[in-house]
Amino acid sequence: MPATPQPAPPRPPAVEPDILDYLSIGLGWLIPGAGHVAIGQTTRGIIFAVVIHGLFAAGMLVGGVRSINPPDQAIWSYTQFMAGWPMIVSNYIQKQYAPQIQQLESDAKPPKIPVDDVEGRRKFLADHSLLAYSPELKDVGAVYCGIAGMLNLLVMFDVLVRISGGRAAADDDKAPAEGGTA
Amino acid sequence: MTFLSHALAYTPFIDSLQATWPDASAYWMWLLAPLVIAISLVYRGTKVRHLADLPKAASWLALQIVLVMAGAAAALYGIHYFFIRAV
Numbered sequence: 001m002p003a004t005p006q007p008a009p010p011r012p013p014a015v016e017p018d019i020l021d022y023l024s025i026g027l028g029w030l031i032p033g034a035g036h037v038a039i040g041q042t043t044r045g046i047i048f049a050v051v052i053h054g055l056f057a058a059g060m061l062v063g064g065v066r067s068i069n070p071p072d073q074a075i076w077s078y079t080q081f082m083a084g085w086p087m088i089v090s091n092y093i094q095k096q097y098a099p100q101i102q103q104l105e106s107d108a109k110p111p112k113i114p115v116d117d118v119e120g121r122r123k124f125l126a127d128h129s130l131l132a133y134s135p136e137l138k139d140v141g142a143v144y145c146g147i148a149g150m151l152n153l154l155v156m157f158d159v160l161v162r163i164s165g166g167r168a169a170a171d172d173d174k175a176p177a178e179g180g181t182a
Numbered sequence: 183m184t185f186l187s188h189a190l191a192y193t194p195f196i197d198s199l200q201a202t203w204p205d206a207s208a209y210w211m212w213l214l215a216p217l218v219i220a221i222s223l224v225y226r227g228t229k230v231r232h233l234a235d236l237p238k239a240a241s242w243l244a245l246q247i248v249l250v251m252a253g254a255a256a257a258l259y260g261i262h263y264f265f266i267r268a269v
Binding site for chain 1: 194195196197198199200201204206207210213214216217220221223224225227228233236
């Protein structure tokens with residue numbers, strides 16, 4: 001007599017998130033990765049925190065304050081603000097430097113970066129570090145910070161799915177293991 | 183000495199990397215690698231159930247992204263070559 005297949009275990013019912021769960025989503029926006037830590041996914045949250053903070057910091061290291069709120073690509077500003085506190089702090093700092101940059105750029109005879117003269121370019125950049133400008137580096141910096149924000153948005157959605165039981169319902173056919181209680 | 187003057191002039195997180203490394207923009211494409219790794223880690227981090235599977239899953243996704251981007255770049259270069267430069 002052939003063995004009858006075992007019926008799949010019943011899926012847990014979807015749980016209605018309460019106000020504290022929604023607060024974990026907000027916390028996840030403010031501090032990337034903290035939402036997962038708040039719902040018990042500590043290791044996962046730490047990984048997200050390290051990656052998103054690291055990507056945002058790398059963007060600022062590459063492009064400087066000009067990576068934030070690029071005037072010609074406003075859409076990146078919205079995505080950058082999804083990164084939470086790093087963008088809030090960076091935005092504040094950028095506002096401090098904005099008049100200085102504008103002053104440098106709006107001089108009657110703004111200094112130009114020597115293009116062909118390598119040594120002249122090096123000396124110029126040493127003297128005018130705020131004017132050090134490369135469209136490629138600024139764009140890469142803006143993209144780093146913007147993608148960090150979009151990744152944080154994805155992480156926030158993941159928190160929402162987990163607190164509402166969606167991720168557990170999708171994963172319950174596998175054995176529980178280390179690294180969290182999905 | 184020039185390097186020292188650049189290092190002293192450079193303020194991290196404020197100035198562009200170009201302030202301390204004037205030729206950095208020539209290597210901008212290498213800066214895509216950390217981006218691909220970060221996207222792969224976070225995306226797969228939301229999908230995998232066991233975090234022990236994350237390195238393998240993220241590596242595979244990163245490889246896929248790089249291959250697709252390289253394919254797209256080759257296709258665009260081909261279009262550019264045959265329809266713009268050759269015609």
